[in-house]
Amino acid sequence: MTNPTAAMLVIGDEILTGRTRDANMHFLAGELTKHGIRLAEVRIVPDVQDRIVAALNALRADHDTVFTSGGIGPTHDDITADAVAAAFGTGIDVRDDARAIMQAYCDSMGRDLNEARLRMARIPDGATLIENPVSAAPGFTLGNVHVMAGVPSIFQAMVAGVLPTLTGGDPLLSQNLTVMRAEGDIANELRRLAERFPDLSIGSYPFVREGAYGANIVIRGTDGARIDAAMTALSALFPEAAA
Structure with missing residues (x-):
């Protein structure tokens, strides 16, 4: 049996400028290997929507599954969710289930669910949520693309939630x-x-x-x-x- 392949799309200017050292690729490669999935390609792109869309469309066409990291936070340069929606040609908006998750987390922390935090509840149409047990703000899966936070502890928790849903191959x-x-x-x-x-x-x-x-x-x-x-x-x- 031919083992499935995966690709990773790392998103963020901070990676390309050297301000942040990416740790997620190393972790993902190891976890996929245990699951019988080969990490076959990794790309790093800046916070530019057209570049994200082009890279994502190429990777999801060539591989069984794609993981993204970065760009799903509350700031203006967190544009990954919009780029994924554009790549799939679907709409995006605040979704009730994601809003409820964010509201419950903010209530527990004594914080306001303000406009910035509500950005993290914007989910492309047709996506399913990926649980975030660390800081609540969900990732999501659309097609064969799994969209995750760039913070290593959150990324690792999301990977742990997604891997059991994937079809692996023989152990590598x-x-x-x-x-x-x-x-x-x-x-x-x-x-x-x-x-x-x-x-x-x-x-x-x-x-x-x-x-x-x-x-x-x-x-x-x-x-x-x-x-x-x-x-x-x-x-x-x-x-x-x-x-």
Whole structure:
């Protein structure tokens, strides 16, 4: 079975300017891997509606599911919900169930449900809500797109709520071998190994430690026996290496 693929769209000027370091991609990739879904593509776009719409339409056409992060807060530059509605060609407005969630949260915190906070209750037509157990303001799912907050704790909670609803594939497995040689010295052997095991992903990730060159060779796939066989062949190529 071919494992489903996912894409992530990270939205926000603060990511592109370096003011905020994105932590959500790393978390999402790990959680999807456990679920048998491959994170195949990630894009980062600014707070510009046309750019969000174009990227979202491309990603949702190419992948089984798309996760977005960022841009669903109370400020003027939080335009993700409007962009998603535009991408799907649907309307958007404050929705009663989202308003009720926000009203209950504001009441519990002794805050007013003012115009800014009410922006977080604007939901595209036809979407279903994603629960936010951290700060109440919901995300939403429309088609194969899951729209989530950019704050890591909220994003993680929303992912936990969405993942059980997705169809996964076989668990994605991996094994690693560290080879203390420069990539240029092992490239031919790795190419031949990849040709022997075309059903597996064989990646080389170089490093320098105390002036010495090396590479972590990672073999990934869904068939444990095939990975074991490839690792045996890899170890035979570099008997001095450490797993």
